[in-house]
Amino acid sequence: MGGRTPRANTIVDVAVITRWPGHEVTLSNGHLVNIRHAEPARPGLPHAVMVHGLGGSSTNWTALMRELRGDLDQWTPDLPGFGESPPSDEHTVPDYVADVIAYLERFDEPVHLVGNSMGGLISVLVASSRPDLVRSLTLLSPAMPQYRLPWGAQAMAVIAAPKLGEWMLGRVNTEPTPEQIRRLAPMLFGDPDGVDPDEFDFAVQERMRWISKPHAERVLLTALRSLVAQYVAPHRRSPWRAAQRVLCPTMVVVCNKDALVGAWAARRWCQTLPGARVVKLERSGHVAMMEYPWVVADLIRSFLRDVSEY
Numbered sequence: 001m002g003g004r005t006p007r008a009n010t011i012v013d014v015a016v017i018t019r020w021p022g023h024e025v026t027l028s029n030g031h032l033v034n035i036r037h038a039e040p041a042r043p044g045l046p047h048a049v050m051v052h053g054l055g056g057s058s059t060n061w062t063a064l065m066r067e068l069r070g071d072l073d074q075w076t077p078d079l080p081g082f083g084e085s086p087p088s089d090e091h092t093v094p095d096y097v098a099d100v101i102a103y104l105e106r107f108d109e110p111v112h113l114v115g116n117s118m119g120g121l122i123s124v125l126v127a128s129s130r131p132d133l134v135r136s137l138t139l140l141s142p143a144m145p146q147y148r149l150p151w152g153a154q155a156m157a158v159i160a161a162p163k164l165g166e167w168m169l170g171r172v173n174t175e176p177t178p179e180q181i182r183r184l185a186p187m188l189f190g191d192p193d194g195v196d197p198d199e200f201d202f203a204v205q206e207r208m209r210w211i212s213k214p215h216a217e218r219v220l221l222t223a224l225r226s227l228v229a230q231y232v233a234p235h236r237r238s239p240w241r242a243a244q245r246v247l248c249p250t251m252v253v254v255c256n257k258d259a260l261v262g263a264w265a266a267r268r269w270c271q272t273l274p275g276a277r278v279v280k281l282e283r284s285g286h287v288a289m290m291e292y293p294w295v296v297a298d299l300i301r302s303f304l305r306d307v308s309e310y
Contacts (some may be wrong), residue, residue: 004021019036019059019062019202020036020037020038020039020065021036022033022035022036022058022064022083022084023035023037025077025102025103025106025248027099027102028102028105029098029099029102031080031085031088031099031102032080032085032086032124033077033078033079033080033085033099033103034058034077034078034083034084034085035058035075035076035077035078035103035185036058036059036061036062036065036075036076036077037074037075038062038065038066038068038073038074039069039073039294040069040070040072040074041069041070042070045071045072045073046072046073046111046112046135046304047072047073047074047075047107047109047111047112048068048072048073048074048075048111048112048113049074049075049076049077049100049103049104049107049111049112049113049114050064050065050074050075050076050114050116050119051077051079051100051113051114051115051116051119051120051122051123051164052076052078052079052082052083052116052117052118052119053115053117053118053119053120053143053286053287054117054118054143054220054223054224054227055082055207055210055252056082056083056085056116056117056119056287057078057082057083057084057206057210057251058076058077058078058207059202059203060203060287060290061074061076061114061289063091063196063199063289063290063293064133064289064290064294064296064297066292066293066299067293067294067297068297068301070168071300071301071304072300072304077090077099077100077103079091079096079099079119079309080095080096080099080219081215081216081218081219081223081242082219083150083206083210085239087215087218087219088216090222090279091218091219091222091223091226092222092223092226093118093121093125093223093226093229093230094226095123095229096118096122096223097126097129097284100122100123100126101126101129101130101133102159104126104130104133104134104168105133106127107133110132110133110134110135110248111133111134111135111137112134112135112136112138112304112307113126113127113133113134113135113137113138114138114139114140114225114300115137115138115139115140115142116139116140116141116142116166116287116289117142117143117261117286117287118142118143118223118227119142120139120140120141120142120143121142121143121144121227121230123137123139123142124137124139124142124239124242124243124246124272125146125239125242127246127247127250127254128242128243128244128245128246129242129249131246131247131248134248135140135248135307136249136250136251136303136304136307137246137248137249137250137251138250138251138253138300138303139250139251139252140258140259140287140288140289140296141253141254141255141261141287141288142252142261142265143227143230143261144239144243144261144268145231145232145233145240145261146231146232146261146262146265147241148262148264149262150258150259150260150261150262151259152220152259152260152286153168153259153260153261153262155187155223156224156260157228159224160224160225160227160228162219165221165224165225166217166221169217169221173218176209178204178205179216179268181207181208181211182204183205183281184207185200186258186285187285187286188259188260188285188286188287189284189285189287189290189291190194190255190256190257190258190283190284190285190291191257191283191285191288191291194291195290195291198287199290203290204280212307213232240268240272241245243269243272243273244272244273246273247275249275249303249306249307250273250275250276250277251276251277251278251279251299251300251303252266252269252273252276252277252278252279253279253280253281253288253296253299254266254269254278254279254280254281254283255280255281255282255284255285255286255288256280256281256283256284257282257283257284257285258284258285258286259285259286263280266278266280277306278302279299281295
C-alpha cells in the first residue's frame with residue numbers, strides 16, 4: 001500500500017485526540033454551515049478544503065487533518081443537514097455543489113480541494129464548473145456513476161427506492177444503538193477490527209448523535225436519491241462529462257476493499273483524465289482517510305509536491 005507500516009493496533013488516548021471544535025459560517029446563499037479548522041503548524045501554508053460523503057461529517061477528516069497539520073491550512077464543512085450543520089431547504093447534489101462553491105468563494109486564492117465519496121462527486125462538479133476556485137483536486141473513492149455496483153452500493157440503491165427507504169430507515173433509526181451503527185462498519189472499512197479503537201468509537205458516537213436528529217432521515221434519503229439520479233443521468237449530463245472538463249492537477253484514490261465504489265473505476269479515470277494520478281490501495285475500504293490516514297497523508301504530500309512544480 002505504500003507509506004509507513006500500518007499502525008492498526010495503535011491506542012490513542014481519547015482525552016488528547018484533537019477534534020477542533022467547529023464554528024458557524026453563513027454562506028452567501030444564506031445557508032448556515034459548521035466548519036472545522038485544523039490550526040496549521042505554521043503560518044502561510046496553502047489552504048485545503050475537505051468535503052465529506054453521504055451520512056458523514058467534518059469529523060471524518062480529523063485523523064487526516066492531524067497528519068497534515070505541517071503541510072496544509074485545513075478546513076472542512078459539515079454539509080447542510082449533516083454533522084452539526086442545520087438542514088436547509090434542499091439537500092441534493094446540485095445544492096451541495098452550490099454550497100461548496102459559496103464556501104470556496106470566501107478564500108482569497110484557489111484551494112486544494114479534497115473529497116470523499118459523495119463529497120468526491122461534489123468536488124468534481126465544483127472543479128469543472130469553477131476552475132478559478134480549485135488549485136488541485138484529490139478524490140478518495142469518489143461516488144461517480146458505475147455500471148457495476150459493489151454489494152454496499154447495491155444495498156444503498158435499495159434504500160433509495162421510494163417508500164421502501166422510509167420504511168427501512170424507520171425500523172432501524174427509531175432507537176439507534178451503537179451495535180446497529182457498528183454493523184455498517186464492513187461497508188465503510190476494509191478491516192473494521194484494524195481501525196484504531198478510539199477513532200472507531202468516536203465515529204460511532206458521532207453517527208449516533210447525527211442519526212438521532214429529527215431531520216437526519218429526510219436529509220439522508222434526499223441526498224441519496226439525488227446521488228442515484230446522478231448515476232442514471234443522460235450521457236450529456238453525466239458527472240463523467242463534467243470530469244472531462246477538470247483542468248487542475250488531479251489525484252484519484254480507489255480501494256480494493258471498497259464496498260461502495262468499485263476499484264475498477266481506476267480504468268475509467270485513466271481514460272477520462274489521462275493526466276490524473278490514479279492510485280489503488282489494496283487493504284483499505286471506502287473511507288481511507290479514516291482507516292489509513294497516514295498513508296493518505298503521504299500520498300497527498302507527494303501529490304502536492306508535484307503540484308507546486310506544475
